[in-house]
Amino acid sequence: MIVVMQKDANDEHIQAVIERMVELGFDVHRTSGAGQMMLAGVGTPAQFDVAEFQVLPGVFEAYRISSPYKLAGRSFRPDGTKITFPNGVVVGGDQVTIMAGPCSVESRDQILLSAQQVKAAGGQFLRGGAFKPRSSPYSFQGMGIEGLKLLREVGDITGLLIITEVMEIAQIEPMLPYIDCFQVGARNMQNFNLLRELGHVRKPVLLKRGISATIEEVLLSAEYILSGGNYDLMLCERGIRTFETYTRNTMDISAIPVLKKLTHLPVFGDPSHGVGKREFVPPMALASVAAGADGLLMEMHPNPDKAMSDGAQSLFPDQLNKLVDQLRQLAPVVGRNVA
Amino acid sequence: MIVVMQKDANDEHIQAVIERMVELGFDVHRTSGAGQMMLAGVGTPAQFDVAEFQVLPGVFEAYRISSPYKLAGRSFRPDGTKITFPNGVVVGGDQVTIMAGPCSVESRDQILLSAQQVKAAGGQFLRGGAFKPRSSPYSFQGMGIEGLKLLREVGDITGLLIITEVMEIAQIEPMLPYIDCFQVGARNMQNFNLLRELGHVRKPVLLKRGISATIEEVLLSAEYILSGGNYDLMLCERGIRTFETYTRNTMDISAIPVLKKLTHLPVFGDPSHGVGKREFVPPMALASVAAGADGLLMEMHPNPDKAMSDGAQSLFPDQLNKLVDQLRQLAPVVGRNVA
Amino acid sequence: MIVVMQKDANDEHIQAVIERMVELGFDVHRTSGAGQMMLAGVGTPAQFDVAEFQVLPGVFEAYRISSPYKLAGRSFRPDGTKITFPNGVVVGGDQVTIMAGPCSVESRDQILLSAQQVKAAGGQFLRGGAFKPRSSPYSFQGMGIEGLKLLREVGDITGLLIITEVMEIAQIEPMLPYIDCFQVGARNMQNFNLLRELGHVRKPVLLKRGISATIEEVLLSAEYILSGGNYDLMLCERGIRTFETYTRNTMDISAIPVLKKLTHLPVFGDPSHGVGKREFVPPMALASVAAGADGLLMEMHPNPDKAMSDGAQSLFPDQLNKLVDQLRQLAPVVGRNVA
Amino acid sequence: MIVVMQKDANDEHIQAVIERMVELGFDVHRTSGAGQMMLAGVGTPAQFDVAEFQVLPGVFEAYRISSPYKLAGRSFRPDGTKITFPNGVVVGGDQVTIMAGPCSVESRDQILLSAQQVKAAGGQFLRGGAFKPRSSPYSFQGMGIEGLKLLREVGDITGLLIITEVMEIAQIEPMLPYIDCFQVGARNMQNFNLLRELGHVRKPVLLKRGISATIEEVLLSAEYILSGGNYDLMLCERGIRTFETYTRNTMDISAIPVLKKLTHLPVFGDPSHGVGKREFVPPMALASVAAGADGLLMEMHPNPDKAMSDGAQSLFPDQLNKLVDQLRQLAPVVGRNVA
Incomplete structure (x- = not known):
């Protein structure tokens, strides 16, 4: 000091x-x-x-001159963290990881079709919410445990890994049998009790940046999880709140290379929440990978116009196909590849 | 639409x-x-x-042309909500309510002395954290249940009401015997599960605005609590995050009269978190009441330089005394009074 | 360093x-x-x-550890700057200065009536724009030199001092005969060439904070004027741009006490631009003075519904009267008075 | 409405x-x-x-339901604006335009070497400031007219087009003989008098987004220039001010595809001001083009450590070489090419 x-x-x-x-x-x-x-x-x-x-x-x-995080700092693991999933998928290596799927699990048909489409496009993870944080008490709140079972089932059918959001401590235990990766949403980035518990779990976690969190605060929240002993952690930029209202949030693409410098943890981009409008998701996905992202987390729905939540920012299946094709061409420019 | x-x-x-x-x-x-x-x-x-x-x-x-909240809207109770506490204190009426105390409960001596000083200055509520949300996992995390017992004890000794922060659903039940009012912190303003539970509790709640929450989002979060049946709700402006870094946050004083127009709920100002530096707390407290606040929530510590958290923004006891004296003179200008 | x-x-x-x-x-x-x-x-x-x-x-x-401004720093003039105008009005002393008037000069009748109403309410300065910076090229752009002449005329009739905005260097010379104080608008706060020229003028200047300017940047811009030799300078907080859109800007009331600490220059509040909606101007004016402002700059129009610009944020004449009455009662609480 | x-x-x-x-x-x-x-x-x-x-x-x-700009809207020229420069360079077509050079012209040697390096790397434009807007009055303020002459000379030697910043109306006329394109800096984006004058000039203009300007405000400022009859206009995203301080600004990459949708004008990215630190300029340049930018404006200096301004964000010459190579590979993925 x-x-x-x-x-x-x-x-x-x-x-x-x-x-x-x-x-x-x-x-x-x-x-x-x-x-x-x-x-x-x-x-x-x-x-x-x-x-x-x-x-x-x-x-x-x-x-203060020392950074207040230690385990999250790049110097703790200069070569970067690689996370190997049960089926052999590695996050944080040369390959850019694609996670996609609907905002919410709505039915067996919907989630199965979603999974097949994500698989066909070349994705490794199926995303889909079973517990939904909604800003209005009158909005759809998710299928709960039933949704988790459906996710597991279609994950097994398609060979996709399952990532889904955990909203509170009491959900951790029930979720464990069904999922491959916990997602902590932006609103819970500073729910420190939840983070501490996730530090004691033996499943990977993807931690999203809060909409008004500084990069340093993201790393301090990561420290909560790491200090509990869970090192299988990924970070995700998903847009911050600024004065600009044309887009849902302002996606801070520069946070991707900055985080890659400051920490050893893999860094994802979520362009769906970053911009909130379908048509701008592909350019922002390309921009994320061009800037060094280790992976993408995106919303796609078999029929976005009928989605029960976030339809406006969900890609059509063929948009996802086309985007992944472009990513396959782009990734090698920055020394990466897409499966 | x-x-x-x-x-x-x-x-x-x-x-x-x-x-x-x-x-x-x-x-x-x-x-x-x-x-x-x-x-x-x-x-x-x-x-x-x-x-x-x-x-x-x-x-x-x-x-969208209709506001997405209903119970929180001013038209639901045009005359405004008044909350009467067991000892007869009324929040939301002519009297400006003073809530003060240390950031954290640190010991019996510290919290008793704090309570006596708040009482002497003219306060109605003692604040003090037993469970602390801290951005670093290496910081002091609070005394927990032991802290709650001390709060209750010194509340009873001094006749002050007790307000303290609840951080998760599992804490609600254990807190009930000890407190008079739940405080929901800025980081939990969109912890919807917690809000829903607080809607089923029969104790008043003070809900703080998140540091990046719009006024509409504050009212939507209020709607979660109200729609559960708990109408004893207060809101609190405590600073939003902007590009200005000289102050800890930028206290949005205009949110006070705006909220007074849009909702029937009592509106507080928290200048301690609003500015983060002790010397600017009194002018911002005066500004809050001048702008129409129904009350103030402020940090005060018997010995701020030795405080275990937030010492820099805690008032010295004699600063609180002087401030309340000024508030007594100022309140009548805007049709209010201070006890 | x-x-x-x-x-x-x-x-x-x-x-x-x-x-x-x-x-x-x-x-x-x-x-x-x-x-x-x-x-x-x-x-x-x-x-x-x-x-x-x-x-x-x-x-x-x-x-960097030294502040990059020198002449603007409080230590340069620990007792604060007082500016005495030709008619004896002193800005920066015990008296809170009231500047009010319409956004734009529209006609002789309109500006004369405005001046009489400002005078009757107890103001010392008449404000009114002759050159208008408008974000759309299709909006009313002001009366120009003709407007300046009208301002001078009604200033002389009523005994009010005249403050009006200068938008570019070429306007300085023509303005000199007609005005008592230059106003630099938020959009020009970093028009450094203009500031440098105003440093060589022998008329007071009121410099508004830019909507995205930090407090340090305000002081650096002040330094441009001071370093030219013009010490008759006032600063003005008028709202910053944040994510909140209910109000036109977010008025940073805390900037008032912070600036009072950091600099010796008088500090004004402009609640009209701060909030942009008439009904919230009085509470924010009261809050500004409660927080230590040396004066207020406000928009008032004899008939706001017919104003050619900024009608929505202009007070009705009787609102101004009532507000100044409240300010007269409030100012003594913070050791000031209103004429 | x-x-x-x-x-x-x-x-x-x-x-x-x-x-x-x-x-x-x-x-x-x-x-x-x-x-x-x-x-x-x-x-x-x-x-x-x-x-x-x-x-x-x-x-x-x-x-309001109609957009307040007309000439700037995409529907005015659905196929997009292409600007052809005297030497045949076309901006707004298939080719991504590279503009690079030092922040300031410092000497003949420095600017000649810069031009040769930009040319060698594959650039079409040399940038360099002759008039500098600096936030401190004690900083280097530029070489003025002498700098313009040097720019023209080295432009002619290398065959590069010259782009440089205009800060006020009085500079327009003297600049005309020396430059190929006016640049309007972020601080002048709402200097409406300057914009209006540039609408009457017959030279292309590149207009930068202000650090707190919304996308709509950028288009309204563009409208000022277009409505004067100058249709050779380019826009440039260069970072907005947010709460994040690790980077100098937050570069709003999403503004690039959004502007491409809303307007027919070519859109550039300026990653140097966007992030302010050299090492993050290449990833953000790649991200800009991946997101659809028509060109890049970047700072490069033969010896950044000795630069008189903005050295920290200026690329080394070999960084620029490597970056342009990567851009050549990336551009075809989004249907563009780099010379």
Whole structure:
């Protein structure tokens, strides 16, 4: 940590700051000159709040200099994390992973047809919500456990892996038999109790960035899961909230290469939630992979106009086919490939 | 709902839109002129997604025109909601309610002293966290149930009501014996399962606005609680996330009069989280009441420099005293009073 | 400046950073420990770009520690700037200054009536646009020089001072005979050539915060005017752009106390542009003064429903009267008064 | 326009709204049902402010339904605008245009070497600032007219076209002899007087999106230039301001396909300002073209570490070479090519 004192700070102010730093476990080095004193705190106390120093009398500014995450940092695993699934699919390697499917599981016919279409297009994972977080209490809330069973069944039929959203701790245990990967939605990115529990589970997790979460906060949330011992973790950019309203969110494509630099975890893009309108999903999917994404998570529905949720951002099956073809051509430009 | 067709939309496009509107339960009226057709949907289907229409072929734009919340709307209770607590304190009436206390319960001594100071300053509620949502897994996570017991004890000693944060469904039941009001934090504003459960509880709830939640989303979250039958609900503006980083958040003071117009629910301001720095809390507290707030929720600590969390934004006890004195003078200007 | 090296930075990296710091005029102090080296640069080079260091090999993070503005800083004039106008009105003292009037000058009758109403309500300044920046080329663009003459005439009749917007350098000279104060609009806050010219003028200037400008950027823009020698400068918060769309902008009330701390310049609030809807202007005006504003800039029109621009956010004359009455009662609570 | 009345609106309210609509030139159609009346205004008045209706008594909501820009809309030129430059380079066709060069012209040697490197990499345009908008008055402000002469000279030597920023009306005339394309920077996107003048010039213009401008506002600013008769206009996404601070701005890649849909004008991406850090420029350049950009505007410097401005975001010459090679492979995937 570094504390810069105000020019008119007196000895008493300086002494109080030093004492607090020492109390927290820092070694303190003083540097003065040009009338302004800097105090450098060397060491890595388990926790401290830099804001506490910013309001001490005589302090001009205070900076935390070590990143507050450790296990999520790139230096923890410089070669990057690869996650191998039971059927041999590897996420985080050369191959770009395609996860697709409807927003919600609606019926056996709908989810089976979806799975067949995702498989035909070249996907590795089927997505589909059984528990749905909806902003209105009057909207469709999902099929629950019945939906999970259908997902498992059609996953087994098609050979696709199953990823679906977990919304609360009580759902973890019941979900385990049916799924291959937990998805934590944007609204739960800082549901720390849920994250902590997922750290103790032995199933991979895909953690979505919250719509107003900074990149650092994504990594701190990842740290919750990693620190519980679950290292099979993927991150996903899915759009942040800005002043622009033409698109549902503003997909922060730059977060993909930034995260690839800062962390060893695989990074996905979700262009469906990123833009919210079907026609812009393919260009944003291509952009995500061009920018270095390890995979894509996308909504597709056999009949989007009849979808019970998120129809407007769900691809038609033939759009998905065409997009995956383009991805196959594009991926090698950035040293990757699509199955 | 209103759908505006593109100038070059053909009969087939128009017919498809009309059919979908009728299917959802709308009566459809056509208006044409200047080459552009408008379709007005009259009626109030239980649910529909306006985005679905925005992507239909031939559609230029589509607007939902009814607000998606009903019970939260001002017209449901034009005179406003008043909540009467067991000790006779009324929230939502002429009196501005003061809730104050430390971020976390740290010890019996600390919370007792806090309570005495809040009481002396003129407060009606003691706040204090027993379960803490912390963005780092390495930070202090709260005293848990032990903290709740201490809150109750010092509440009884001082005659203050107790408000504290609930973070997940499993905490509701154990909290009931100890508290007078549940607080839902910003990070849980869209934890819909938690909101639904709180709708079935017979204790008042204070719901904080999420840091990236629109005013409409706050009201939709309120609707979750109200639709469960719990009408003793308060809302709280506590700062939104913007590009400005000098303050912890940007406190949207205008949300206070806007919410007072749109809903019948009492509206609080939380200047501590709004700005994050102690010295700016008093001006923002005054601004909140000047703008029409029904109450304030503020952090105060007997010794902020030693606080285990949020010390930088906690008032010193004498700052709270001085502030409440100013509030007593200011409130009558806007037709309110402070005890 | 402080540069923190990566843990694996080698001697060559460190040497390169030190050399660049010395080249810029810094004295460099090294602090090492826990495997991570910090380089503290002491001194105040005229200019440098901290981003340049952030991308040097081996650098973990770099911080500029001195504020990049000097003349605008509070320490330059600890007692605050007071601006005395020809008729004796003082801005920045105990009295809260009221500036009001229509968005645009539309006719002699309209602006004379406006002036009389502002005067009657207790205002000191008449505002009104002669040159209008409009986002659509098809909107009313203002009366130009003719409007300036009308402003001067009605200013002389009523004894009000005249403030109006300058949009480009070429307008400065023609405006001088007619006005008492230049207003720089939000869109021009970073029109640096215009600011530089206004630094050489001998008339006060009110500089509005840009809708996406940080507080630091406001002060840097102020520095442009101050460094030209014009110290009669006021700042004005008028709303920033956020994701919330219910209000036209989000008025950052906290910017008022923050600016009062950081700079010696008087700080105004403009609730009309802050919220954009008439009914929320009074609560936000009260909030601004409660938070410490030195004055208010507000839109009022004799007949807002017929205004040629910004009618929706213009107060009715009797709303202004009532508001100023409330301000008279509120100001003493925060140690100020209203004439 | 559509006006939706409140449920309790009375005949007087409705009549007042209708009269105002008629006054503006609308034909009004009434639709009622379910207790709520809608008034559809058919016609296209030259200008009106929808906010004016939103605050009329009895009005629930009001929507403008025609886009406020006309010449900029895609329907004005469904096949898209192609701009042919004197040397035969066509912007807006199959070929992706590469514009690159240093932030500022610093010396003849520097700009000549830059031009040679851009040419060698495969670029068509040399960029370089002669007039610099800098947020601090103490930063380097550009070489002015001398810089323009150098740009022209090295443009002629290498066969590159010259694009450079115009900051104010007075610079237009002196710039004409030296340049091939005017660039309007983000800070001037709403400098309407400047835009209007550029509408009367017979040189192409590249207009950058402001850091807080919506897509609609970009198109309205484009309309200013088009309505003056200058149709040789390009747009450029260069990052918007959000809460994320790791990158300089958040580059809104989705704005590229959205603009391609809404307007016929060519759309560029500027990844240098979009992210502000050199290492993330190549992935974002690739993402821009994958998303449909007609060209790229990028900063490159022969020696970025010694650049007088924006060094941190300037590519090294060999980075540009490698990037253009990748673009050559990527472009065909989206039906384009790179020279």
